[in-house]
Amino acid sequence: MNRIADTIDSVSAFIGRGVAWLALVIVLLQFALVVARYLFGVGSIWVTESVTYGHAALFLLASAWTLCSGGHVRVDIFYADASPRARALIDLLGALLLLVPFALALLWLSVPFAARSWAILERSQEASGLPLVFVLKSLLPVFALMLALQGIAQAIRSLAVLRTGEPHVAS
Numbered sequence: 001m002n003r004i005a006d007t008i009d010s011v012s013a014f015i016g017r018g019v020a021w022l023a024l025v026i027v028l029l030q031f032a033l034v035v036a037r038y039l040f041g042v043g044s045i046w047v048t049e050s051v052t053y054g055h056a057a058l059f060l061l062a063s064a065w066t067l068c069s070g071g072h073v074r075v076d077i078f079y080a081d082a083s084p085r086a087r088a089l090i091d092l093l094g095a096l097l098l099l100v101p102f103a104l105a106l107l108w109l110s111v112p113f114a115a116r117s118w119a120i121l122e123r124s125q126e127a128s129g130l131p132l133v134f135v136l137k138s139l140l141p142v143f144a145l146m147l148a149l150q151g152i153a154q155a156i157r158s159l160a161v162l163r164t165g166e167p168h169v170a171s
Helices: 002-020 022-040 045-068 084-119 133-164
Strands: none
Touching (some): 002 045, 022 045, 084 133
16 A cells, blocks of 8 residues: 555645746746836736746645645644654544545646646637646546545545554655
8 A cells, every 4th residue: 555655745845846936937937027018018928927827836746745745834832742653643634534535636626627728729818828727627537636645645545554554765
C-alpha cells in the first residue's frame, strides 16, 4: 500500500513542481502588462486572461502537491502537540470524512461542467480574449481527481502510522 501512496506522491510532486514555474510566468506577464499600460498606454486582454489562466492552473494543479508537502492550512491547536498516532488518526479521519468525499463530489459535478464547455469549444466572452475557456474548465475535474488521490495517499500513510507507530519514509 505504501508503494501506491509513494506513486501518488511522486505524480503530485512532478505536476506540482512543473506548474510551480507558472508563478514566475504570472509575475513576468503581470509586470509586462503594468509597464505596457502605464508607460505606453496599451493593454492586452489576451495577456490579462493569460495571467488569470496561469493563476488558476497554478492553484488547481499544485494543490495536491501542497497537501502532500504538508503546506495546507490546518488548525494546529491540538495537532501540533499530538502524538504521531493522534496526528495519523486526525489525518485519516480528515481524509476519509472530509477531503475525499469533497473531491469526489467536485469531480462528479465538474465533469459535466467541463464536458459542456468542450462540446461548444467555449471561448472568452471578450473578442480578443483567449479561445481556451474549455481547457481552463477542464482543470476542475483534474484538480478534484488529484486531490482525491492525494487524500487516499494521506489515508494510506495514516493507516501505516496507526498500525506500526512509525511514519513511512518514501523509498
